[in-house]
Amino acid sequence: MKKLINDPDDVVDEMLDGMVAAYPDQVRRLPDTKVLVRDDAPVDGKVGIVSGGGSGHEPTHAGYLGEGMLDGAAAGEVFTSPTADELEELVGAADSGEGVLMVIKNYEGDVMNFETAGEMVEMEGTDVAQVVVDDDVAVEDSLYTSGRRGVCGTILVHKAAGAKAAEGADLDEVQRVAQKVIDNVGTMGMALTSCITPEKGEATFDLPEDEIELGIGIHGEPGVERTDVMSADEITEELTQNVLEDLDLDDGQEVMTIVNGMGGTPQMELFVVNRKLQQILGDHGLETWDAWVGDYMTSLDMEGCSITVCAVDEELKELLGAPAETPALTVK
Amino acid sequence: MKKLINDPDDVVDEMLDGMVAAYPDQVRRLPDTKVLVRDDAPVDGKVGIVSGGGSGHEPTHAGYLGEGMLDGAAAGEVFTSPTADELEELVGAADSGEGVLMVIKNYEGDVMNFETAGEMVEMEGTDVAQVVVDDDVAVEDSLYTSGRRGVCGTILVHKAAGAKAAEGADLDEVQRVAQKVIDNVGTMGMALTSCITPEKGEATFDLPEDEIELGIGIHGEPGVERTDVMSADEITEELTQNVLEDLDLDDGQEVMTIVNGMGGTPQMELFVVNRKLQQILGDHGLETWDAWVGDYMTSLDMEGCSITVCAVDEELKELLGAPAETPALTVK
Amino acid sequence: MSDEGEAVVAAVAAVADRLETERSHLTDLDSAIGDADHGGNMARGWAAAAEAVAELDDPEPMAVVKTAGKTLLSEVGGASGPLYGGSLVFASPELEDGLTAESSVAFAETYLEKVQDRGDARVGDKTMVDALVPAVHTFKKSVEVDDMEPVAALSKAVAAAQRGVDFTVPIRASKGRASYLGWRSVGHQDPGATSTLYIMEELLDVATA
Amino acid sequence: MSDEGEAVVAAVAAVADRLETERSHLTDLDSAIGDADHGGNMARGWAAAAEAVAELDDPEPMAVVKTAGKTLLSEVGGASGPLYGGSLVFASPELEDGLTAESSVAFAETYLEKVQDRGDARVGDKTMVDALVPAVHTFKKSVEVDDMEPVAALSKAVAAAQRGVDFTVPIRASKGRASYLGWRSVGHQDPGATSTLYIMEELLDVATA
Numbered sequence A, B: 001m002k003k004l005i006n007d008p009d010d011v012v013d014e015m016l017d018g019m020v021a022a023y024p025d026q027v028r029r030l031p032d033t034k035v036l037v038r039d040d041a042p043v044d045g046k047v048g049i050v051s052g053g054g055s056g057h058e059p060t061h062a063g064y065l066g067e068g069m070l071d072g073a074a075a076g077e078v079f080t081s082p083t084a085d086e087l088e089e090l091v092g093a094a095d096s097g098e099g100v101l102m103v104i105k106n107y108e109g110d111v112m113n114f115e116t117a118g119e120m121v122e123m124e125g126t127d128v129a130q131v132v133v134d135d136d137v138a139v140e141d142s143l144y145t146s147g148r149r150g151v152c153g154t155i156l157v158h159k160a161a162g163a164k165a166a167e168g169a170d171l172d173e174v175q176r177v178a179q180k181v182i183d184n185v186g187t188m189g190m191a192l193t194s195c196i197t198p199e200k201g202e203a204t205f206d207l208p209e210d211e212i213e214l215g216i217g218i219h220g221e222p223g224v225e226r227t228d229v230m231s232a233d234e235i236t237e238e239l240t241q242n243v244l245e246d247l248d249l250d251d252g253q254e255v256m257t258i259v260n261g262m263g264g265t266p267q268m269e270l271f272v273v274n275r276k277l278q279q280i281l282g283d284h285g286l287e288t289w290d291a292w293v294g295d296y297m298t299s300l301d302m303e304g305c306s307i308t309v310c311a312v313d314e315e316l317k318e319l320l321g322a323p324a325e326t327p328a329l330t331v332k
Numbered sequence C, D: 001m002s003d004e005g006e007a008v009v010a011a012v013a014a015v016a017d018r019l020e021t022e023r024s025h026l027t028d029l030d031s032a033i034g035d036a037d038h039g040g041n042m043a044r045g046w047a048a049a050a051e052a053v054a055e056l057d058d059p060e061p062m063a064v065v066k067t068a069g070k071t072l073l074s075e076v077g078g079a080s081g082p083l084y085g086g087s088l089v090f091a092s093p094e095l096e097d098g099l100t101a102e103s104s105v106a107f108a109e110t111y112l113e114k115v116q117d118r119g120d121a122r123v124g125d126k127t128m129v130d131a132l133v134p135a136v137h138t139f140k141k142s143v144e145v146d147d148m149e150p151v152a153a154l155s156k157a158v159a160a161a162q163r164g165v166d167f168t169v170p171i172r173a174s175k176g177r178a179s180y181l182g183w184r185s186v187g188h189q190d191p192g193a194t195s196t197l198y199i200m201e202e203l204l205d206v207a208t209a
């Protein structure tokens, strides 16, 4: 493994310091933790929004700290949920007295650690609500899985909840709009290559030159199906078709889309995918209200992408289009 | 080669359509060209700023189209300078009558094509000025090279010139501040892996698991020196040292920095580099006024990074900090 | 330091050593059907636990187990952090009066119960539960029905856990990251069941020493 | 269509074919010391040039060469676009009165001059100039001093260009992307010199046919 890394054991710690050094006016690190909060947290009179999870998904999570999005973000080890005690500090630091919404990506590890933390801070009198994002349509939600994963749609949950909180809404209202995004968003991803975790130092899974993985998550886990390599257009078809089938939208529905890079895929390719995605949506009678293309939620250096579609109404358009100012996302 | 590509011959064309589909309110494509301009170009009463070069460096160039930065950007084939006739159309579309500044990255291909275009539009009465960016300190500027290359420092030239033009300055003034950035900026890059061009479909150069290239450009060309693999801190030392030697700054000088990813390197690693960079600058008695971390000028899927340092005074701080609103860069 | 407490501290240290040794093996197992971090999670967590318990002033069994659990909770994260750590903390009171055959059985049962409370997995979901259930059942039966000595019973329990680990291979996962793979999870050994077995082997080793 | 014009159109087509065949070889050469696009640049440009000249109504040599040059200028980009394309355009007037020994020499000289005007490279800089200079010198001398037929002179010029290509191998580049490599450029053959040789070989082939 050749990486811009010193010691794998220090990589998360050093990354967090490097983030603070990049955005000293926007974020700060809680001493002796892997928790970053926006510089002015807790923001008086505002519901706090926190998120977190394993590292390796940058700019998720700390990249979205700031006005109109998150108040705090906890970083676990690479691909490992943060520990409950760090999450406790996270929630505490985001609470101005108006309560805190925890945005959790569905996975037992995250859910169990967040819930443990939530119970602990509630005992100390903080109002806590949670939403669990499960936008990954690749995984069937059945008795035989731990439920659908939370992936790139989470960014839109952060955005809408953050905007609602910035308006001064109360915890219930903020939780409602977060859940509304969750109810209207679907994502599916694919990998051309495996990622390399600092811990393992080699590919998590072997993917021959002529095969790809469909339905991957964001943790370098193998996907739901392995198929022969396909063209960009075919891959876009496959992902979009699955997402649209899941969402089952009416003709003329407005949507917002994300073509998300997995970290190792150049933007050139993401734009090639976006071109086809927009054609397909047009063919389905859907109207794109906004289209994002870039690296929003990654898997280290994995090559591949995910496609997210979110049905939007007037309320969601207002929230998703509202101003945000964070290191990784600025909406004017 | 496994990529999100349909046919290598179509990749630039499809990418450009995908960009327009992503930012339909911000950019448009000149019919039958590979030229993208900001939607409202030419902007009345404003000097036009144009740039361009081979594709494969996304978000450079079209990602920087918009208020406070570029008016137009020409995309060549992958790593190939745009042709003179496309550049002619580019300059024409950016001219509102106040003249156009061409920002050229030093390389014979770009310079020859831009100059040919410049001569042609001048014959039709457009005022044209040019600056040639050559911030790459890895290449010695001597009789034995075609001069220093233009690399990531170019982004700062776009930014300063764009801000000056937005103020309503005339062509001379805009050219002056562009040149001022060029005189104060230095960059050096390195690669952990080669990139894969769509044309060749395999690595441009072989780089064994235990070696890295120092002093690479942004065209997948091999670097100036090949060395044994080093830690992130050592690499950061090496790059920064070379840039600082070249710039030769006074104690207490304020600087702005960019840790730029080459396309395939995850943000986690870039932040690890930024942490060390800021420590080194501090040790040298320099003061960081602003620090950017991300993928600004890439080499397709190459893994690696470059470090840019630019000395700033009050004028440059004002210009580099001025508002900009482009797909890839928003400054509030 | 009580003899018993000393033994538990030694056991935690032995577990830490063993999991460091098995680090890359566990990560390889987790690569195949998970996210390639189980080895790191376990090695990091138990090393910290061993340090923490070594510093206890009065290392009675309950305090040692509780400290180890708390350390895992704050060092590991992931799915295994709350499962291993939380269950140790909550089960530790069963050892309040020391290590007896009876208290060991109670501890084992509570530990299993807490894992299932938190993770909601049943036997056959291809998780650590598949190693734990046969181990705890065998342990309890050996002690309570067959009147075996705890160490002999533990030895039986370890063999049972091994069966459980082997059993995870041919089945489809319904919990944890491996569940995302659907049928593709079949044929792979569960990392968490494997680390559970290793921990039990070390307990046995220290108990027989 | 004049015979001469027809021959030039055929030559452009032959060049296009050849460069398509050599596409990956040229790109490999450019990978080693450049940016891996020379094969694509040449193949794309000359294919377009062949199409364009095939559509000319009155394909006199000058018009054909000029059209080919303009097409290269607008299709190739990079360093080789203005060098090949611009030089063909500017040298084409030398063929105004058709293809004679004299006009061919004048064309060759002007072409070389334009390449050097635009690119500012001298012999030994490890560029296409290293193939062109010996070729043009040899051609001129063969025609003007040795009174050779143009086709025989061209054959000598091709051999001279080959020497030039070989010469690029052991030298350090001072122009083009290869110059960034400094001493590491030594030992590699220049792609632009190589494509120049291939083009000349095809001209000879068509001329002898």
Ligand SMILES: Nc1ncnc2c1ncn2[C@@H]1O[C@H](COP(=O)(O)OP(=O)(O)O)[C@@H](O)[C@H]1O
Binding pocket: A079, A080, A081, A108, A109, C030, C034, C035, C037, C038, C041, C042, C077, C078, C079, C080, C081, C083, C115, C118, C119, C120, C121, C126, C127, C128, C129, C175, C176, C177, C190, C191, C192, C193
């Ligand atoms: N819901 C669950 N109940 C019981 N055990 C589980 C559950 N989910 C996961 N596990 C166990 O955790 C192991 C994975 O642990 P680890 O890799 O450390 O965490 P993560 O899955 O968060 O990366 C699995 O092999 C499995 O044995």
Ligand SMILES: Nc1ncnc2c1ncn2[C@@H]1O[C@H](COP(=O)(O)OP(=O)(O)O)[C@@H](O)[C@H]1O
Binding pocket: B079, B080, B081, B108, B109, D030, D034, D035, D037, D038, D041, D042, D077, D078, D079, D080, D081, D083, D115, D118, D119, D120, D121, D126, D127, D128, D129, D175, D176, D177, D190, D191, D192, D193
């Ligand atoms: N200044 C120059 N003068 C003459 N030839 C040059 C010059 N610069 C580059 N070349 C030629 O161009 C070739 C490279 O062409 P190509 O790869 O198509 O363009 P680019 O270098 O822009 O990628 C080199 O091999 C060399 O022969």
Ligand SMILES: [Mg+2]
Binding pocket: A054, A078, A079, A080, A081, A109, C035, C037, C078, C079
């Ligand atoms: Mg994990």
Ligand SMILES: [Mg+2]
Binding pocket: B054, B078, B079, B080, B081, B109, D035, D037, D078, D079
């Ligand atoms: Mg090129």
Ligand SMILES: [Mg+2]
Binding pocket: C030, C034, C035, C036, C037, C038, C078
């Ligand atoms: Mg795991």
Ligand SMILES: [Mg+2]
Binding pocket: D030, D034, D035, D036, D037, D038, D078
């Ligand atoms: Mg080239």
